[in-house]
Amino acid sequence: MPHVLIIHEVEAYPAWKAVFDQAAGxxxxxxxxxxxxxxxxxxxxxxxxxxAWSSLDNARRFFESPELIEIRRQAGVKAPEFIYLHEIExxxxxxxxxxxxxxxxxxxxxxxxxxxTPRLFARCGLAERPF
Numbered sequence: 041m042p043h044v045l046i047i048h049e050v051e052a053y054p055a056w057k058a059v060f061d062q063a064a065g066x067x068x069x070x071x072x073x074x075x076x077x078x079x080x081x082x083x084x085x086x087x088x089x090x091x092a093w094s095s096l097d098n099a100r101r102f103f104e105s106p107e108l109i110e111i112r113r114q115a116g117v118k119a120p121e122f123i124y125l126h127e128i129e130x131x132x133x134x135x136x137x138x139x140x141x142x143x144x145x146x147x148x149x150x151x152x153x154x155x156x157t158p159r160l161f162a163r164c165g166l167a168e169r170p171f
Contacts, residue, residue, distance in 0.1 A: 041073075042096040044103070045123040046089040051116030053085055059115035060089075066107070067091075071098030096124050 050056035060077075067075075071094035080086040093099040102108060103122055112120065 041127045042093045042099065043125040043127060044089075044091050044093060044096075044099045045125060046087075046091075046103075046120055047123075048087055048089075048120035049083075049118040050085050050087055051118070053079070053087070056087065056115045056117065059111060063111055067102070070102035071095060072102075096126075099124065 057077075073092040073094060075089060075091040078088040078090065080088075091099075
């Protein structure tokens with residue numbers, strides 16, 4: 041999936057955010073699919089805009105358009121840096137299996153699942169009830 045990372049400073053975040061929100065319709069029509077806004081931990085007016093796009097061509101066309109240049113000026117954006125990216129991998133880190141199983145067992149006990157359930161024993165590699 042194509043992404044764009046934009047790093048820029050704004051004069052005042054609340055004013056910039058109002059303009060950003062008003063431009064949601066034109067961003068969507070241009071091909072923006074989703075976005076995240078982040079800020080530097082020690083600079084409230086230094087913004088990172090990370091967004092997914094239908095294509096990088098659409099993103100470039102949009103960000104370089106005279107209309108958007110004017111919108112950025114009105115929003116108080118200072119020297120934006122655009123980085124156009126192609127996603128190569130995405131993942132989630134799984135919980136450690138040892139931590140998941142005990143919680144699952146407690147949940148099954150609360151549901152009062154009988155220990156004689158054949159499927160449960162088959163999962164444990166037991167042919168029949170062990171006691």
